[in-house]
Amino acid sequence: MNFNYLKQNWTTSIVYIILIALLLVGSLLSDMFRTSNNLTNLMRQAVALGIVSTGQTLVLLSAGIDLSVGSVISLTTCLTTGLICGRESMVFPVVTLVIVLALLIGFCNGFIIVRTHVSPLIVTLAMMSIIQGVVLLYTNAPVGELPSSFGFLAWGMVGLIPFPIFILAAVAVAAILVQKQTPFGRYLFATGGNEEIARRSGIRVDRVRIFVYMVCSLTAALTGIFLASRMGQGDPMAGERYMIDSLIPPLIGGTSLMGGRGGVVGTIAGTFILTVVSNIFNLLDVETYWQWVMTGSIVIIAVAFYGKETA
Amino acid sequence: MNSTIVEMEGISKGFPGLQALETVDFNCLRGEVHALVGENGAGKSTLMKILSGAYRQDEGRIVLGGREVSFSCPQDAQKSGISTIYQEFNLIPHLNVAENIFLGHEPLKRRGIFIDTRKLYQVPKQILADLETDIHPRIKVRELSVAQQQMVEIAKALCLNADILIMDEPSAVVSGKELDSLFRIINSLRDNGKAIIYISHRVDEIFEIADRVTVLKDGKLVGTLHTKDVDKQGLIKMMVGRSFAEVFPPKEQGERKEILSLKNVCQGRTLKNVSLTLYSGEILGVTGLIGSGRTELARVIFGADPFHTGEIYFNGNKRKKHKPKLSISNGIGFVTEDRKKEGFVRCLSVRKNLTSIILDKIKRWCFIKEGEEKDIARKCVDQFNIVTPNIEQEIEYLSGGNQQKVILAKWINANSKLIIMDEPTRGIDVGAKAEFYNLMRLLVKQGTAVLMISSELPEVIGMSDRILVMHDGRIMGELNPSEATEEDILMMATGQAKKDQGKEQHIEF
Numbered sequence: 017m018n019f020n021y022l023k024q025n026w027t028t029s030i031v032y033i034i035l036i037a038l039l040l041v042g043s044l045l046s047d048m049f050r051t052s053n054n055l056t057n058l059m060r061q062a063v064a065l066g067i068v069s070t071g072q073t074l075v076l077l078s079a080g081i082d083l084s085v086g087s088v089i090s091l092t093t094c095l096t097t098g099l100i101c102g103r104e105s106m107v108f109p110v111v112t113l114v115i116v117l118a119l120l121i122g123f124c125n126g127f128i129i130v131r132t133h134v135s136p137l138i139v140t141l142a143m144m145s146i147i148q149g150v151v152l153l154y155t156n157a158p159v160g161e162l163p164s165s166f167g168f169l170a171w172g173m174v175g176l177i178p179f180p181i182f183i184l185a186a187v188a189v190a191a192i193l194v195q196k197q198t199p200f201g202r203y204l205f206a207t208g209g210n211e212e213i214a215r216r217s218g219i220r221v222d223r224v225r226i227f228v229y230m231v232c233s234l235t236a237a238l239t240g241i242f243l244a245s246r247m248g249q250g251d252p253m254a255g256e257r258y259m260i261d262s263l264i265p266p267l268i269g270g271t272s273l274m275g276g277r278g279g280v281v282g283t284i285a286g287t288f289i290l291t292v293v294s295n296i297f298n299l300l301d302v303e304t305y306w307q308w309v310m311t312g313s314i315v316i317i318a319v320a321f322y323g324k325e326t327a
Numbered sequence: 328m329n330s331t332i333v334e335m336e337g338i339s340k341g342f343p344g345l346q347a348l349e350t351v352d353f354n355c356l357r358g359e360v361h362a363l364v365g366e367n368g369a370g371k372s373t374l375m376k377i378l379s380g381a382y383r384q385d386e387g388r389i390v391l392g393g394r395e396v397s398f399s400c401p402q403d404a405q406k407s408g409i410s411t412i413y414q415e416f417n418l419i420p421h422l423n424v425a426e427n428i429f430l431g432h433e434p435l436k437r438r439g440i441f442i443d444t445r446k447l448y449q450v451p452k453q454i455l456a457d458l459e460t461d462i463h464p465r466i467k468v469r470e471l472s473v474a475q476q477q478m479v480e481i482a483k484a485l486c487l488n489a490d491i492l493i494m495d496e497p498s499a500v501v502s503g504k505e506l507d508s509l510f511r512i513i514n515s516l517r518d519n520g521k522a523i524i525y526i527s528h529r530v531d532e533i534f535e536i537a538d539r540v541t542v543l544k545d546g547k548l549v550g551t552l553h554t555k556d557v558d559k560q561g562l563i564k565m566m567v568g569r570s571f572a573e574v575f576p577p578k579e580q581g582e583r584k585e586i587l588s589l590k591n592v593c594q595g596r597t598l599k600n601v602s603l604t605l606y607s608g609e610i611l612g613v614t615g616l617i618g619s620g621r622t623e624l625a626r627v628i629f630g631a632d633p634f635h636t637g638e639i640y641f642n643g644n645k646r647k648k649h650k651p652k653l654s655i656s657n658g659i660g661f662v663t664e665d666r667k668k669e670g671f672v673r674c675l676s677v678r679k680n681l682t683s684i685i686l687d688k689i690k691r692w693c694f695i696k697e698g699e700e701k702d703i704a705r706k707c708v709d710q711f712n713i714v715t716p717n718i719e720q721e722i723e724y725l726s727g728g729n730q731q732k733v734i735l736a737k738w739i740n741a742n743s744k745l746i747i748m749d750e751p752t753r754g755i756d757v758g759a760k761a762e763f764y765n766l767m768r769l770l771v772k773q774g775t776a777v778l779m780i781s782s783e784l785p786e787v788i789g790m791s792d793r794i795l796v797m798h799d800g801r802i803m804g805e806l807n808p809s810e811a812t813e814e815d816i817l818m819m820a821t822g823q824a825k826k827d828q829g830k831e832q833h834i835e836f
Contacts, residue, residue: 197441199433202422206430209419216417217431218402276421 027270027322031285038292046299056178058295060170063180064239064246066287068258069265070191071235073283076266077195078228079208079275080136084125085236085262087147088118089255092240094151097160097250104163115237121147122233126226140229144259151252158249170246180242187235191280194231204228208275264311265290268318289314332357332522333378333409333491338387340373347373350387351548353541355491360513360523362537362554364530364566370546371526375493378524379411380404402431410484411493414500416476417483420469425451427468428483454482458512474505481512492516493524498532500617510536528566530559542566575789576765581608581774585643586745587628592637597623599800601637607744610767610777612791612808614784615820620800621780622664625747628778629661630654642744655684660738662731664749664780670734671722678704678718680733684741707736711766728759735766745776752786764790784813798822 042049068085075082092114099110121143128139172179195201203224206214215221236255243254267273268289269282293314294307335353339346348370355361363371376382378389380398388395391407398404401411418427425448434446451464460478468476477497484492494513498506513523513536525537533540534554542549542565549565557565587605592598597620605611615621626632628639630649639646641657654661663669671680681704682689689699704718711732715725722730731751738746751767752760767790771777781787787794787808794806796819803819 193441197444199435199442202426202430202433202442205422205426206419209421213417213419214430216401218405219431276419 028279028282028285031269031282031289035285035289035292038289038296042292042296042299045296048299049296052176054295054299056173056176058291059181060178060246061295062287062291063170063184064242065258065261065265065290066184066284067187067235067242068239068262069283069287070187070280071232072262073266073269073271073278073280074191074195074204074228075136075232076263076271076273077204077208077275077278078225079211080129080225080228081140081263081273082125082229082232082236083137083140083259084121084143084147085232085239086255086257086259087144087151088121088233088236089240089243089258090151090252091147091255092118092237093244093247093254094155094159094250094252096241096244097162097248098155100160100162100166102161102163104165107163107166111241114241115234118233118237118240119230122230123226125233126229129229130222130225148256155250155252158247158251160250162244162248166245167248168245170242183238183242187238188280188284195280200224200227205276208277210276264315267315270318270322272322330357331355332392334390335374335378336388336390338374338377338384338389340377340382340384346546348377348384348546351543351546353548353551355522355524357490357522358517358520359539360517360525360537362525362527362533362540363543364526364528364533364540364562365543365549366528366566369543369566371543372495373546374543375411375495375524375526378404378491379409379493381411405487405489408488408490409493410487410489410491411495412477412480412484412497413495416480418468418476418479421467423465423467424455424462424471424479424482425464427479428454428464428486432487450486451482454485458482458485459508474501474509477501477509478512489521491522491524493526495526496528497525498527498529506532530562533562534559576768578792579768579772580792581772583608586641586776587778588640589628590638590640592627592634592639594623594627594632594634597800598627598634601800601802603795603802605745605776605778607774607776608771609792610771610779610790612787612794613778613780613797614782614787614794614816615797617782619797619820621782621797622749623800624797625661625749625778625780629659629747631661655741658742658744660741660743660746662734662738662746662748662751664753666727666730666734671730674721674723676719677708677713677715677722677725677733680722681707681718681737681740684737703740707733707740711736712762726759728755728763731755731759731763732766735763739770739775743775745778746770747778747780749780750782751779752781752783784816787816788813796820 048054068089072082072085095114095117096110099113100106125136125140125143128134129136132139168179169183170180174182195204203214203219206217206219207221207224211221236258239258240255244250247254265286266278266283268286269278269284271278271282290311293310297307297310331354333355335351337350337352338348339350340348351370351374353374363375365371373382377384380401380403383397383399389397391409396407398407419430422430428451429447434443434450435441436443448464455462455464455478458478458481460475462471462475462478468479471479477500481492497509501509513525516523525533527533537554539551539553540557540562541551542562544566583606585604586607589601589603592601601624603611613621613624623632627634630651630653633649639649641659672683675683678700682700686695689696689703701718707713708715708718713725713732713736714729722733725733735746748767752763755763767777767779779790788811789808791808794808794811794816796803796806796816798820799822803822806815806819
């Protein structure tokens, strides 16, 4: 049974094998790599990317794409710090507000896409621009401050393990359960695989699509709140890189841009592969821009590999 | 047992410019296989789409199990026990068998959030076992053969507790042994009291499997009969009502000289040692079953796909580089099977489609001479009698026959010496067909060579000057159309030697 699972999901298995290989390579290349300090640091670095990529994966499965996640992250970060402004009592209402706002943005994305039949790429790109504009109108410099207890989210430790890794784990497990064990997850694959057949099978495709953009926006909001805690201040450009970066772990993990193929399990491996590579480069004092070169190369190799596999 | 399960009375349905059905009556009994036959465009599919909720009738009523029903969508019909198995399957390739069977109505655990995985696999396993197939419910659908996918579709219908199964040309995708097992399953479903509506145009099959048969022609009911009360010839007469010979123009040939020859061309598993010679001024018909390599052959000759070994000579010269661009400039044209995908650029005008391959000839420096382009387009529209409001009309709004004429005109304009036509009259109505056939003949008389690939045997016999039959990537032999019968062709196409009296003969229209 176990072996069968590996055989059926061998693409996912390969991603994990590569991740393990990278960890070994890292510990060979640098003595620093194995230190607990570095490993906790590494885990902490993976959290933001992992959460938002999970949401992005679900959207990709439905043959959509969400380019607005970056600006949603910026928005939520700035609002969290800006509105809380150091007051402990404001934490709960502000976090709630930020999440509701993100869900609303996701709803708008989905609603516009299913109603106008404009490509998700364009709708979410436009939404990205709108929200980024709003954020910069709100503030064009880092803003706000947080009560020290809020820092636990990003910097807290539970025994030897950094707390944020539990947030990532919770998000990932929830997403995997939804993806594999609920009708909604099944409908994501069906919608992405062949929307017409899904519709003919009685699936309310429009609802599925709206809902998945809401979920994706929610993960972006969680990422934003996490980044606020990590930086202590809200940077209006904090989310910029996630517009593209959130696509990379799903692509490495075997999720297809055409939809209907892949899943969150691969994305988590993809996240850690990226983080480990970047960590190794840092330890070896390689210039940051080489990481960009490396990341791009990895994506091309991975996607070409999957394309051949499933053509 | 044999009570009426569904009754359709006085069904009419019109589409813009076409009365698809005119007061058609149809009924089906429990425990019966009811064949629905007719030529392409007779209205079989429309009638069944009304029954399955995909269309709504303009007039008439449907009585299901004694109650009048009206379906607003296919799901309504499914809930009432009517399931359709289309030729194009409704399966998601990257989901597994069980997931596909339950798609849209997954069994849930008691709490109602998570899928009940045990039930998800148990039920299909049981159903598939009852169907006596060895398909594993966890296997991904894309890994299944077409025949197995058909089984999954049947299992899906049974899982929905369908009482009425509509099967749209199920034998179009399976053959031989697979067809035998399909018939075995249909028989056992009938014994279990299901009603099966079997759409087909293969007469032999109908006598093998059906209890009753309803014949439609041009949207009207011709009659419903017990299969034991009618013979093959009688049924064909009911379906056709006119002789095919009238459609085809007399076989006049043009000047004959060798234009293309293939010597032992191989392409992986699809083409095996194919050799043939094609002369100018003739129509060479190539036929075979699905997967026999006929389309692959066309693509290799045109240069759309590479071949591995062998030689191709065109006009006496061995072809070295093999690319569509070169083929076009050498004078090879290709009227593809799927014109919507490969034949024309959908959202461009008739004019731009007509000149898309001769832009080199009508440009000054790098700009297209629009005046000249328009002249050419107008000339073509007149010459080929293309029905279009004007040359700027987008081609997707033309009828199938006129689209096909645009495509043919495009190649003729480019001075093609050889035109390959893959299923040239698919999806075209009878009138347009005749016109297209005349056009083909005219071309040939002027000395063009035509390689016509077709699975419609009357067309193959009626239009070809010589017939090549393919089976499993090989050319089985050449037939003379003035002597060959459809049975002869099918015998070769199914890979049986000529003298071997095989059992799998299907007369196809």
